[in-house]
Amino acid sequence: MPKTVADVMTRDPITVTPETPLTDVIRTISDRKISGLPVVDNTGKLVGVISETDLMWRETGVKQPPYIMLLDSVIYLENPGQYERDLHKALGQTVKEVMSQKPITVTPEKSLREAAQLMHDHKIHRLPVLDAKGQVVGILTRGDVIRVMAAEQDG
DSSP states (O other): OOOBHHHHSEESOOOBOTTSBHHHHHHHHHHHTOSEEEEEOTTSBEEEEEEHHHHTHHHHOOOOOOEEEETTEEEESSOHHHHHHHHHHHHOOBHHHHOEESOOOBOTTSBHHHHHHHHHHHTOSEEEEEOTTSBEEEEEEHHHHHHHHHHHHHO
8 A cells, every 4th residue: 555645535524613513413424424524623723523433422321330329428430520521422512512632633645554554553433634734634534545455456
């Protein structure tokens, strides 16, 4: 795979802002048959990613952490902070409340092999592609990498 990210990425991807209602995101992901979207601020800089995984909280709900009662006190056996974050995601109405922050990114000149390794190592399905100014110029998905592999096989 001697190609670069720029050779394979989808240019000018659909983006959303932190204020975008989740109902709009759900409709876009469903209609466009995509699995996630970059989240940008009003200057176009990347601030997060929202994916199907982030949206699943709405349907799956949140499990309360196990606890024990001791002398009228609740003692959590797991971190209750994680429960609070998960609950906030499940009840969220806007992208900002649900998105994953600090996403892993890549630049257009990176090799496709390096980008694929990033996705594999971090167990992610997409990489926003940023220019030198931090602007989103594309998106690279696992599907893009697989299509290149298939094309090389067909050869």
